[in-house]
Amino acid sequence: PPLGRPGGNFPERLSRVSRIPGWAERVTDPGPARSHLAELVRAATHRYASHxxxxxxxLVHAATAPNAVLRTLPALPRHLWAPSLHAAWTASAAVTAMYAPDGPVPYRAPGRITPEEVFDRALAHGDEHVIKFTDTALDVGGEEALAAALRAIELSEPMG
Incomplete structure (x- = not known):
């Protein structure tokens, strides 16, 4: 759930997170951990478009942190897959709660832009958060993910 009192720096906000829903804790077998991580990345990426x-x-970290875990999962021993999902879920849910806006805003459909063009825009923008979020959005794929990447480019201050 969102914080009742927004504002403050990261440690102050984190101290006000009273609970994290236990969605990921139900997964104890390594088999479904990968698909649950992919779903978490997809949901967090899509949410960015409107939040x-x-x-x-x-809020880019709500998607990029679990995507980093998802990408490294094959290198981890299988017995660490479920705990990795739990850690990624906890981080993503906490950041989502800590920085939740008052409400969503409509996002614009990306139109006829290709994923490559979106990534080129992110590179031209220059901010590392925008670039890694766009990379995550391209992993997710689809119109809503592209809209989220374009939203990150729009919201963030360009480098240089």
Missing amino acids: GHGDEIM
Whole structure:
């Protein structure tokens, strides 16, 4: 759930997170951990399209952190897959709660832009958060993910 009292720095906000829903804790077998991580990345990426204005930088981590775990999963021993899902879920849910805006805003469909063009825009933008979020959005694929990447480009201050 969102924080009742927004504001403050990261440690202050984190101290106000009273609970994290236990969705990921139900997964104890390594088999479904990969698909649950992919679903978490997809949901967090899509949510950014309408909620990224809560904090344009911090909320990219709700998607990019679990995507980093998803990408490294094959290198981990299988007995660490479920605990890795739990850690990624906890981080993503906490950041989502800590930086939730008052409400969603409509997002614009990306139109006829290709994923490559979106990534080129992210590279031209230059912010590392925008670039890694766009990379995550391209992993997710689809119109809503592209809209989320374009939203990150729009919301974040360009480098240089």
